[in-house]
Amino acid sequence: MIAYEHTQQRVVTDRFEEVELGPADGVAVPLASALDSRIIFLRKLLDELQSEIESLHRKQQHVLSLAIADPKEKDVLEDQIAKIRRKTFDLRKMVNEVDNEFSEFARVCPSQGEVRIRKNQxxxxxxxxxxxxxxxxxxxxxxxxxxxxxxxxxxxxxxxNITEEEADKIIDSAGRDELFFREVNPLSVSARAALTDVKRRHNEIVELEKSIQEMQEIFIDLQNLTEVQGDIVDNIERNVDTTKVHVEEGARNVKVGLEYKKSATRKKDAWRTQKCGALDPLKF
Structure with a gap:
C-alpha cells in the first residue's frame, strides 16, 4: 500500500512538473545542462576568490603590525593582489559568456519556469x-x-620637522624619489631603516591606487549589466520562499487527495458488501 501511494505521488509530481515547466525539449536539454555546469563552476570560483581576498586582508593586517616590514612581505602582498585581479578579470569574462549562453537557452527553451530559474541564478x-x-x-x-x-x-x-603638507606631498608623489632620500639628521640606522620603509610604503600606495581604479572599472561594468535587473536579484529570496510554500501546499494537497481516494474506495467496498448482503435472501 505504501509503495502504491508513493507511485501515485510520483505520477502527480511528474504531471505537475510537465504542466509547470513544460515538456523536455531536444535542443534545450543539452543547453540547460551546459549552462548549469557553468553556473556551478562560477560559484566555485567566486567562493575561492572571496577566500583569497579575506586571506589578503589578514596578511595586510600582519604587515601593518610589523615595526619594519620585510620587502619579502610586500612581494607576497603584490603577488596575491595581482592574482586576485587576474581572477576577477577572468570571472567578468566568464559571466559575460554565461549571459550569451543563457540568451541562447532562453530562445529555445519552451518552459518560462526554467528560464526564470536560471536567470535568477x-x-x-x-x-x-x-x-x-x-x-x-x-x-x-x-x-x-x-x-x-x-x-x-x-x-x-x-x-x-616635517609639516602635514610635506608629509602629504611625500605620500602622494608618484615618482620624486629625492623626497624620500634627501639628507636628514640624525642619520642613524633606525632613521635610514624608517626612510627605506617609507619608500616601500609609498610604492605600495601607488600600486594600491592602480588596483582600486582597475577594480572600480570592473565594478562599473557589472553595475551597468545588472542595472535593469536589480529588482529581480532583490526578489530572488522572496521567490524561493514563495516557491517552497507552493511546493509544500502541493504536497499536502496530494496527500489529502490520496486520503480522499482511499476513503472513497473503502466506502465503495462497504456499499458493495451491504448490497450483496441485502440481495442474498433473494437467492432462496
Whole structure:
C-alpha cells in the first residue's frame, strides 16, 4: 500500500512538473545542462576568490603590525593582489559568456519556469561578484589609509620637522624619489631603516591606487549589466520562499487527495458488501 501511494505521488509530481515547466525539449536539454555546469563552476570560483581576498586582508593586517616590514612581505602582498585581479578579470569574462549562453537557452527553451530559474541564478552570481569587488576595494582602501598614517609617523620619527603638507606631498608623489632620500639628521640606522620603509610604503600606495581604479572599472561594468535587473536579484529570496510554500501546499494537497481516494474506495467496498448482503435472501 505504501509503495502504491508513493507511485501515485510520483505520477502527480511528474504531471505537475510537465504542466509547470513544460515538456523536455531536444535542443534545450543539452543547453540547460551546459549552462548549469557553468553556473556551478562560477560559484566555485567566486567562493575561492572571496577566500583569497579575506586571506589578503589578514596578511595586510600582519604587515601593518610589523615595526619594519620585510620587502619579502610586500612581494607576497603584490603577488596575491595581482592574482586576485587576474581572477576577477577572468570571472567578468566568464559571466559575460554565461549571459550569451543563457540568451541562447532562453530562445529555445519552451518552459518560462526554467528560464526564470536560471536567470535568477546568473543574476545572483553577478551580484556576488560585485559584492566581492566591493570587499576587495574596501580592504585596499583601509590598508592604504593605515599605510599613510604609518608613513607620516615614520617620517616624523627620523628626526625632521616635517609639516602635514610635506608629509602629504611625500605620500602622494608618484615618482620624486629625492623626497624620500634627501639628507636628514640624525642619520642613524633606525632613521635610514624608517626612510627605506617609507619608500616601500609609498610604492605600495601607488600600486594600491592602480588596483582600486582597475577594480572600480570592473565594478562599473557589472553595475551597468545588472542595472535593469536589480529588482529581480532583490526578489530572488522572496521567490524561493514563495516557491517552497507552493511546493509544500502541493504536497499536502496530494496527500489529502490520496486520503480522499482511499476513503472513497473503502466506502465503495462497504456499499458493495451491504448490497450483496441485502440481495442474498433473494437467492432462496
Amino acid at each position: 546568473i543574476d545572483l552570481i553577478r551580484k556576488k561578484l560585485r559584492d566581492v569587488i566591493i570587499r576587495f576595494n574596501e580592504t585596499h582602501a583601509d590598508y592604504r589609509s593605515r599605510v599613510s598614517v604609518r608613513v607620516r609617523r615614520q617620517l616624523r620619527a627620523v628626526g625632521e
